Amino acid sequence: MSFDHRKLSRRSVLAGTAAGAVLLGAPAIVRAQTKALKIAVLLPQSGYLAQAGQSCHRGALVAPSVLSDFGHQVELIHIDMESNPDVARTQTERAINEGAQCIVGAFDSAGTLAIAQVCEQRQVPLIVNIGAAPQLTEQGYKFLVRNFPTGGMLVKNGLHQIQALIDATKIAPKTAVFLHANDNFGMAQRKGMDALFPTAGLPFKLLESIAYDPKAQDLSVEVTKIRGLNPDLLLVVTRAADAIKLVRDTVRQKFQPMGIISPGAPGLYDEEFYKALGPLADYHIDALPWANPKSKVTQALEAAFKKQQPNYRFAVECFNVGFTFDALLIAADAFKRAGTATGPELMKALMATNLVDHTMIGPPIKFDAKGQNVDIPSGCVQNRAQTPTVVLPAEVATMTPVLPMPPWQGRT
Amino acid sequence: MTAITLNVIVQGVLTGLVYGLMALGLSVIFGVMRVVNFAHGEFTVIAMYAAFILFEVLHIDPLIALLPIAAVFFGIGYLLQRTLITPFIGRAEHEQFILLVGLATVIVNGILLIFGPDARPINLPYSFDSYTVGSLFIDKVRVLAAIAALAVAAALFLFFRYTRTGTAIRACADNLTGAGVVGLNVKQLYAVTFGLGLACVGAAGTLMATIADASPGLAQAYTLLAFTIVIVGGLGSMVGALVGGILIGVSEALAGFYIQPSMKSMFSFALLIIVLVLRPQGLLGRRL
Numbered sequence: 001m002s003f004d005h006r007k008l009s010r011r012s013v014l015a016g017t018a019a020g021a022v023l024l025g026a027p028a029i030v031r032a033q034t035k036a037l038k039i040a041v042l043l044p045q046s047g048y049l050a051q052a053g054q055s056c057h058r059g060a061l062v063a064p065s066v067l068s069d070f071g072h073q074v075e076l077i078h079i080d081m082e083s084n085p086d087v088a089r090t091q092t093e094r095a096i097n098e099g100a101q102c103i104v105g106a107f108d109s110a111g112t113l114a115i116a117q118v119c120e121q122r123q124v125p126l127i128v129n130i131g132a133a134p135q136l137t138e139q140g141y142k143f144l145v146r147n148f149p150t151g152g153m154l155v156k157n158g159l160h161q162i163q164a165l166i167d168a169t170k171i172a173p174k175t176a177v178f179l180h181a182n183d184n185f186g187m188a189q190r191k192g193m194d195a196l197f198p199t200a201g202l203p204f205k206l207l208e209s210i211a212y213d214p215k216a217q218d219l220s221v222e223v224t225k226i227r228g229l230n231p232d233l234l235l236v237v238t239r240a241a242d243a244i245k246l247v248r249d250t251v252r253q254k255f256q257p258m259g260i261i262s263p264g265a266p267g268l269y270d271e272e273f274y275k276a277l278g279p280l281a282d283y284h285i286d287a288l289p290w291a292n293p294k295s296k297v298t299q300a301l302e303a304a305f306k307k308q309q310p311n312y313r314f315a316v317e318c319f320n321v322g323f324t325f326d327a328l329l330i331a332a333d334a335f336k337r338a339g340t341a342t343g344p345e346l347m348k349a350l351m352a353t354n355l356v357d358h359t360m361i362g363p364p365i366k367f368d369a370k371g372q373n374v375d376i377p378s379g380c381v382q383n384r385a386q387t388p389t390v391v392l393p394a395e396v397a398t399m400t401p402v403l404p405m406p407p408w409q410g411r412t
Numbered sequence: 413m414t415a416i417t418l419n420v421i422v423q424g425v426l427t428g429l430v431y432g433l434m435a436l437g438l439s440v441i442f443g444v445m446r447v448v449n450f451a452h453g454e455f456t457v458i459a460m461y462a463a464f465i466l467f468e469v470l471h472i473d474p475l476i477a478l479l480p481i482a483a484v485f486f487g488i489g490y491l492l493q494r495t496l497i498t499p500f501i502g503r504a505e506h507e508q509f510i511l512l513v514g515l516a517t518v519i520v521n522g523i524l525l526i527f528g529p530d531a532r533p534i535n536l537p538y539s540f541d542s543y544t545v546g547s548l549f550i551d552k553v554r555v556l557a558a559i560a561a562l563a564v565a566a567a568l569f570l571f572f573r574y575t576r577t578g579t580a581i582r583a584c585a586d587n588l589t590g591a592g593v594v595g596l597n598v599k600q601l602y603a604v605t606f607g608l609g610l611a612c613v614g615a616a617g618t619l620m621a622t623i624a625d626a627s628p629g630l631a632q633a634y635t636l637l638a639f640t641i642v643i644v645g646g647l648g649s650m651v652g653a654l655v656g657g658i659l660i661g662v663s664e665a666l667a668g669f670y671i672q673p674s675m676k677s678m679f680s681f682a683l684l685i686i687v688l689v690l691r692p693q694g695l696l697g698r699r700l
Binding site for chain 2: 047215224248249252254
């Protein structure tokens, strides 16, 4: 094949370069103008956070059909970040390289922080579904919004709910012990507790805060220590596996507090907890954000979940499923208003969110200048017949709270 | 000493005995063959899952399942030694290390694939029972597990002391060349030893399943724990493994109680460092 040098003018080179640039830029333009928003959902589907991560994942699996019914088109890329921040970071890079226009994740604060750094560099919005570490919205990230309370908010709202519980049940606890995991989430809760408990005005004294290793094979020493302090209330921040160990050792050591209450942490309402403990799982209380059964979005999500995930109970999974769905709904809503998936424009639309209809209890979803939704209230959920049941606030409750909890004896 | 401190010590001793049985397997294998089983914790976790399955499917109490599981583990150990380990005997230590670490990785990921990441508890009818002795509350499962661990350890001692095979294995440990010269089938004895080591692990894992929930995440921690115990007790010493187990169990329990539960592992490692500095062969470090 010959090449005619005489035909290669400066003008033709410039034209060719321009055409090449257009061609090279085309995927970005096409990407920005697609009808469906391409969202990478990064969750810990394996590793030590797998149980909760898989629960969130089920919410993401159900989401596209429900969103479609509400007029939103999304295309999801499901990614396992393996409960490992390094994996989260590299997988985010990969997802963005493969065309993800928005990221949702990642249940775990450490993993989410790793993702946030990549999203900031690549100017791709990150919507935090679950992740309580305050620094997520305190480090000045411009491409991050969080529709989840910070550790401090969880504790503050949780403490309010504990006061509401005391008022509703007329119990008079004098002392409490705070037991928490020494992971990122647990330590954030501890910080919140240390800062907020002294000014919360609760009628009991906090005797001690005890940190435990979530990888410990049992909590017998921790429970012995608590038994020595003999508190009326046990306030806990646990994951499901630790909550099982805690109750098991509490029963074995015949320690009977008025109640075991979590001021905003998972563990006490997981299916694994109910299966392992049976009737001993009942009467524990979680004070945390929960799905609003009266919302039309929740009802649609629950119907789809029952159909698509028949092996799982929405009542048990609605915390993880609800927050994950709402994160995707926020993304889809912003995309619809922005009319583009280009990072900065999509982020501008996200910051202007005012979403009235959503899954979780609370007012319309809005974000402050830091990207934080500051108004996510908690409710009280008590285990009754091994089902998490809303007992407070009264306007959304389906049962009244029971405290002190019935004795362990006779329940095994 | 307050009653609650005594309670913590008793719980530590009981847990430590099961730890000791687990470490005993590692000690036996190393004492005779000079092979360090880096997949030790992984085999313990397999035994925990085996106990879980036998309980869930056939409703067999782990204290009864202990014998068949130990027997199956003996068989696995025997075959593993004959097929996989033998070619690596006498080769560089790093080659043995890579082989067994590779095996450990395969096991953990296999468990994850089959069972997923969730912890699997065995809900025995007496899981929540405890004995009350004065002001002490002692978990029933821990007491039973500790008694069973002592029984298995005693059986192993008797085997090594009073049987011809046990004596032959000790001969191999003391003088390998001499054992070969007098006509002992060293390959066969090594396979039996590896089988016995894994039988210990099988028994310990089954007992551990009554105390802790089976989970793939435990494997690495158990390997590390077994190493800590045998180094403290003395590599190759059977009594040392049991003593090391009790020491680690009690030190963790006391540190958790008096300092901070989340820091209890730090104390077992501190104990390890002290022993390595002051008595590198371990507290009862002697060859088997």
